Amino acid sequence: MRPGEPGTPGRIQSLDILRGCALLGMFIVHFHERSTEIGGIDDTIRTLIWRLVESKSHGTFALLFGAGFAMLLRRAEARGQPFAAFYLRRLAVLALFGFAAHALFGFNVLLGYAAWGVPLLLICRWSTRTLIVTAVLLTVSLALYFFVVTLSLRSGGGPDSVEAWFQARRAAAVSVNGALATAAAQESYGALLTARLRHMAWFYTQPFFFVPGLTLALFIAGLLFVRHRVFEDAGAHQRLLVGLAAFGIVSWAADDWLLPFLGVDGTFGLLRDQWLTFTYVSIALLLLARWSSLAARLSVIGNAGRMALTNYLIQIACLDLLFSGYGLGLGQVRPLAALPMALAFFAAEVVLSTVWLKYFAFGPAEWLWRTLTYGRYQPIGRRAPA
Numbered sequence: 001m002r003p004g005e006p007g008t009p010g011r012i013q014s015l016d017i018l019r020g021c022a023l024l025g026m027f028i029v030h031f032h033e034r035s036t037e038i039g040g041i042d043d044t045i046r047t048l049i050w051r052l053v054e055s056k057s058h059g060t061f062a063l064l065f066g067a068g069f070a071m072l073l074r075r076a077e078a079r080g081q082p083f084a085a086f087y088l089r090r091l092a093v094l095a096l097f098g099f100a101a102h103a104l105f106g107f108n109v110l111l112g113y114a115a116w117g118v119p120l121l122l123i124c125r126w127s128t129r130t131l132i133v134t135a136v137l138l139t140v141s142l143a144l145y146f147f148v149v150t151l152s153l154r155s156g157g158g159p160d161s162v163e164a165w166f167q168a169r170r171a172a173a174v175s176v177n178g179a180l181a182t183a184a185a186q187e188s189y190g191a192l193l194t195a196r197l198r199h200m201a202w203f204y205t206q207p208f209f210f211v212p213g214l215t216l217a218l219f220i221a222g223l224l225f226v227r228h229r230v231f232e233d234a235g236a237h238q239r240l241l242v243g244l245a246a247f248g249i250v251s252w253a254a255d256d257w258l259l260p261f262l263g264v265d266g267t268f269g270l271l272r273d274q275w276l277t278f279t280y281v282s283i284a285l286l287l288l289a290r291w292s293s294l295a296a297r298l299s300v301i302g303n304a305g306r307m308a309l310t311n312y313l314i315q316i317a318c319l320d321l322l323f324s325g326y327g328l329g330l331g332q333v334r335p336l337a338a339l340p341m342a343l344a345f346f347a348a349e350v351v352l353s354t355v356w357l358k359y360f361a362f363g364p365a366e367w368l369w370r371t372l373t374y375g376r377y378q379p380i381g382r383r384a385p386a
Contacts, residue, residue, distance in 0.1 A: 011306075012071075012231045014288050017298050018281060019064055019305030024346045025057025027315055031338040034323050038334060045335040051256060051273070058109065059277030061308075062215050065113055066222025067231065069120050074226065084121055086373065091117045093372040097309070097365070103196050105316040106184070108203060115209075116216045124223060131220050138217040140268040145211045147268075176202045189326040214274065221278075234285035241282035248279030303353040304346070307363030311349045318345060358382070 032049040035042070069087070076083040091114045098111030123134065153162045176199055183195030203209060224230075230237045255273040288295050295302075304311055321327035333341070356363065360380050362370065370378045 013295050013299070013302055014231050014234070014285060015064060015067060015071075016302035016305035017288070017295065018060060018284060019308045020298075020301035020303070020350070021280075021284070021305075022057050022060040022064065023304055023308060023311055023315070023349070024301075024342075025053050025060065026312070027342040027346045028339065029054045029057055030315070030319050031333075031342040032335065034319070034330070034332055035335040035338040036332040042335040045339055049335070049339075052276070055274040056277045056280060059214075059218055059274045060281060061109070062113070062218035063222040063225070063277060063281060065117070066120065066219030067226045068222070069117065069219065070124070070223040070226035073124060087121060088118070089375075090369070090373045093369055096372075097313070097369070101313065101316060102200055102203075103193065105320040106180075106196055107316045108200075110312075111204075112209065112215055116212065116219065119212070119216060120219055120223065123220070128224060128227065131224060135217040135220040136270070138212050138220070139214060139270060139272075142207060142211050142213045143268040145207055172202070184323075185325045185329075185331070187325045187329075189324075192324060192326060214269075218277070231285065234289035238286065238289075241286050244278040245282040245286075246279075248275045248277065248282070251275035252279070300350050300354050303357050304350045306357060307353045307366060309369060310363030310365040311353065313365055314349065315345070 028049060032046060032054065035046060037043055037046065072087065072090075073083055076086070094117070095111055095114035098108070098114050101110050102108045123131065126134070149165070150162050153165055180195050180199045183192045186192070228237070230240070234241060251271045252273040252275060254267075254271045259267070259271070288298075323330050323332075353363070359382055360367075361382055362380055367378060367380045
């Protein structure tokens with residue numbers, strides 16, 4: 001399936017639609033994180049968002065980032081252009097966006113993507129089988145890291161040293177996160193910025209960041225989707241997509257209910273509820289392939305997806321202004337109110353994106369990303385090459 005926008009040759013509309021849906025999911029999750037437990041229908045909404053949306057929207061974004069890398073690589077090869085230097089410059093600019101997003105607004109996703117996008121250059125030409133094995137190893141890498149650390153500590157100092165190490169880690173996390181929460185509640189943005197910089201110094205030295213894990217595994221999944229043209233021709237990959245959808249549901253159910261019921265303490269992360277990402281992506285691609293008119297109806301969501309970086313930055317800036325003490329200071333809201341707020345904000349982004357793209361080829365953040373990557377001014381008007 002390759003329903004491209006007029007004037008944007010080579011675009012895969014399903015990618016844009018999926019990005020738009022992931023943006024919506026992230027908006028819902030971010031509002032959910034700022035909601036409070038008060039019982040009744042509110043807790044039901046919180047539980048549904050936790051079970052069905054949280055981590056899945058981030059997973060979809062990671063998969064699509066890997067797909068975006070593969071699309072850039074394919075286009076560069078088709079034009080006979082060098083790729084590595086261009087791509088590294090692109091990641092460097094993304095890292096600048098990521099540093100600003102984390103320091104100014106408290107959101108860390110972009111900097112992680114910039115860091116773990118680098119290894120894709122080294123592995124992108126590996127065989128499909130090797131990449132699948134690598135993705136599986138990456139999935140269990142964090143669990144293996146703690147397993148090895150535990151064995152090392154136990155052999156050196158016994159069980160007490162293991163417990164002491166984990167207690168020290170928990171205490172450090174409680175301290176730094178508590179200081180950040182306190183700073184977010186007060187009215188000085190300068191104090192909040194200082195607390196965020198201190199939090200970043202801690203955050204980027206933690207195993208969940210420096211151990212290659214789910215993010216890179218999902219990047220690989222997106223790369224393989226593009227390599228085998230799953231996005232362009234989902235109908236020809238129906239068996240694969242149905243299998244991935246079933247795997248996602250089984251993993252989700254096992255991680256959330258079956259394994260806890262049986263008293264099984266995890267599977268080194270092989271079965272996890274985040275794999276519901278594959279279910280959502282697979283079902284979306286099958287529906288878009290089955291009903292061609294559906295893509296046209298969802299094109300406005302695709303418009304938001306085409307400006308994903310711009311919309312994400314707007315999203316986190318609005319959230320920070322709404323909930324931090326230096327802004328409106330809403331603190332926490334009822335889930336019954338948070339969900340409509342998220343939907344309303346996303347609807348506004350859809351409208352703004354649709355209007356913007358009538359006159360411009362790129363979102364403002366995407367244009368700045370391109371300009372800084374190439375080191376020279378890039379046209380932004382509607383006639384600009386996509």
